[in-house]
Amino acid sequence: MLDQLRQTCRRLLEEGTVRVVIGYGQDAAGKPAYPIFVTRPEAVDRLVWNDQCFANLTTYLTRKEIRALGKPAIVVKGCDERTLVVLEKESQIERGDVHVIGIACSGVGDPRLPKCEACDVHMPRFADEVIGQVPDEPVGPDSRYADLQALLQKSPAERMAYWSKEFARCIRCYACRQVCPLCYCERCIVDKNRPTCIDTSATLKGNFSWNITRAFHLAARCVGCDECTRACPAGIDLRLLNLSLAKSAEENYEFRAGMDREAEPVLGSYALQDNEDFIR
Numbered sequence: 248m249l250d251q252l253r254q255t256c257r258r259l260l261e262e263g264t265v266r267v268v269i270g271y272g273q274d275a276a277g278k279p280a281y282p283i284f285v286t287r288p289e290a291v292d293r294l295v296w297n298d299q300c301f302a303n304l305t306t307y308l309t310r311k312e313i314r315a316l317g318k319p320a321i322v323v324k325g326c327d328e329r330t331l332v333v334l335e336k337e338s339q340i341e342r343g344d345v346h347v348i349g350i351a352c353s354g355v356g357d358p359r360l361p362k363c364e365a366c367d368v369h370m371p372r373f374a375d376e377v378i379g380q381v382p383d384e385p386v387g388p389d390s391r392y393a394d395l396q397a398l399l400q401k402s403p404a405e406r407m408a409y410w411s412k413e414f415a416r417c418i419r420c421y422a423c424r425q426v427c428p429l430c431y432c433e434r435c436i437v438d439k440n441r442p443t444c445i446d447t448s449a450t451l452k453g454n455f456s457w458n459i460t461r462a463f464h465l466a467a468r469c470v471g472c473d474e475c476t477r478a479c480p481a482g483i484d485l486r487l488l489n490l491s492l493a494k495s496a497e498e499n500y501e502f503r504a505g506m507d508r509e510a511e512p513v514l515g516s517y518a519l520q521d522n523e524d525f526i527r
Contacts (some may be wrong), residue, residue: 248350248379253291255348255376259320260288263334265346269307270301279357282307286316293313298321298356303472306428307331309339319348324355325368325383327507329470330428332373335510338430339469349374351381362473362486365390372506395490414454416481419447423475424461425487429468429507436460462488467496467513470505499524 256268272283273295280300284307285291292382306343307313308331323331327438328349334340349371350448354363371377389396398406413486421437437457445460448495456468467487476486496502502513 249294251294251378251412252296252350253294254267255378256285256294256320257290258453259289259346260285260291264318265320267293267313268322268348269304270294270322271296271302273297273299273303284313284316287525291455294368298348298354299323300505301355301357301360301425301474301477303327303330303428304475305334306426308334308345309428309431317346318346320348322348322350323371323374324350324352325371326352326361326470327364327472328371328373329368332430332505332508333470334431335508336515347371347374347376347378351377351379353381357477358463358472360477361394362471363523368506370460388494395487399491400486410455410472411451413483414458415451416483417454418481419449419454419457420480422478422480426470426474426478427465428474429465429470430461436464456496458483458485458488462492462504465489466492467500467502468504469493490515 252270256265256270259265266286268285268291270283271280272287272293273280278299280295282295282302282304283293285293305323305327308321313319329348331340331342332345335342351371352369354366365386367383369381369383378453381456398409401409414478421435424435431492437447440447443458469492471486471489471493473486476484479485493504496504496513500513502510
């Protein structure tokens with residue numbers, strides 16, 4: 248697969264089909280791979296593919312610095328490819344302006360990424376070309392939200408105590424925002440100070456406001472790449488917030504972000520048949 252990946256990227260650069268390849272590089276075996284940007288055919292040997300390729304590279308597609316390089320090719324896993332669907336629906340990318348190289352993935356090796364255990368998109372479905380073959384296995388809601396269920400079994404007071412303990416560790420570094428491919432606002436609400444919408448200091452009140460606001464901004468948009476959890480230096484399991492809203496979208500609207508290129512976004516469409524039973 249690695250040889251095929253490098254050959255594909257060399258061909259695309261030599262032909263001028265793309266000007267830059269967004270892929271993974273690695274300094275030493277066993278260490279996490281990191282994003283690299285290859286602009287010359289002779290540099291494609293820097294590309295790697297293995298179970299240390301955790302990052303969702305689609306976050307770079309909305310960066311002005313990357314767009315300035317020219318038409319990109321991007322390496323995506325099946326789960327990360329869902330982000331492209333959301334970005335296209337939200338008019339953040341033109342799908343024809345991006346060459347997508349899908350990589351068959353049976354799971355990556357970070358123990359902090361339980362998403363792989365419940366993944367049902369091992370094979371990219373909308374890529375321009377796909378490298379490798381891995382069977383997709385059907386996964387039901389019980390598996391997708393298994394980690395969330397343990398939290399939901401607790402009483403409201405216990406859940407409040409859990410999040411109070413978690414958010415007390417937040418240092419407001421905004422690593423979760425920076426790594427998220429769907430946090431693409433040029434000016435985040437937390438950076439606005441006239442008026443100040445959210446307390447910018449790392450107080451418990453401000454931390455609650457920030458993390459819950461961000462989760463709601465990702466409602467029915469988050470694709471579950473879990474990069475926010477992986478990037479958090481405080482070790483806060485932010486994925487549980489996103490899973491909670493994803494579960495609500497699936498139960499009430501039969502919608503999963505990035506799974507269907509034809510489906511209209513939940514927050515951008517309305518139908519008379521929409522379920523209203525959960526509104527109080």
